[in-house]
Amino acid sequence: MNPIVVLVHGAMHTPWIFGPLRERLTARGVSSRTVQLPSSNPDSAAAQGLTEDARAVRAAIDSVDGPVVLAAHSYGGVPATWAAAETAQVTELVHLAAFALSPGTSMIEWMGGDFPPDWLHSPDGLAVKAGDPEQSIFSGVDPRLAAEAVERLNWQGIRAFTEQLGAAPTDIPLTYVVATEDPALPPSVQEEWAARATHIARVPSGHSPHLSHPDEVAAVLAEAAARAAGAA
Template structure:
């Protein structure tokens, strides 16, 4: 079976965010699918947590025939890390400016216990949303695409940040895409995570390289697929 790229979006996003990247993968003859994480929801009360996200990523992997290249952006790196530890069909884990946390650490702990001051909390206290997404998440992205992406942002469930990472793979090769101009996730930290990876790529991008540098990210995923085929 040919490998499939399974894409995991970041906090507040939907699978739509990967449409430009998936178009390029299709043009390269590569099958892909994108997960909708339960932690991201237009209704703050319905937004779930990390454990539900992991279950959804695992279900997506199990729904694929053949090997899987699992690629995740930002927060999506957390459920993807856990899922890759549980699913032996994953041949490579690709972090796209994504969090590669240690087991036992939560996003909230990594953030120092607090959210960025520009984030908005829902009235029910169950979810958060970035208030400065144009600058923090979509810097360097085409303005028309940015406007559409901001319009589509959801609430992100609080438990996505408070639940701790339960597992990480020990035998799955890692690839890291470092966004060298990322205002949201410090590039120096991304470099630390990239140093542990078997393969890495640096792009002069803000926090969304899959949007601003979709060709380069697609080419990197094509290389991961080629390795899976071997």
């Protein structure tokens, strides 16, 4: 049975962000699905946390009848890691410039205990948004596409940052895609995490390689799917 690629978006995003990448995957004969993380919501009061995100990713995996290549971007790497630890269905985990935290660690701990000073806080204090996303999240992306992506950003629930990662898989191959020109998540940090991976790919992109270099990312995911199909 051919594996399905399940795509997990980063903080503040929606599955729309994977449109260009999914087109490339389809062209390569690779099927994909997306999941909407509950922590990302246009209503700050409705934005949830990491626990709900991991549950949503697990539900997306469970909905697939067969093997899954689980690919996650940025913050999405945290709930994806947790979900992958709770199922034998994931054949490979792919981090796209994603956070590879250790169990028992939260995003806010990794960030030094506070949000960047230019981030926006919702009036109710329940959610945040990144400051200057064109330069941080979408650097190197076509300006028109980046502008639309910024317009589509949601509030991100505070609990996504304060809740600790519950578990991480120990026996699932990891591919890490390092974004070598990333201004948001330092490439040196990505390289440290990638050193623990089974496979490493490097893309000369900013923090959103799936938008700026969808062909290169699709090739990495197609290789992961081929490995999964060969192991089936």
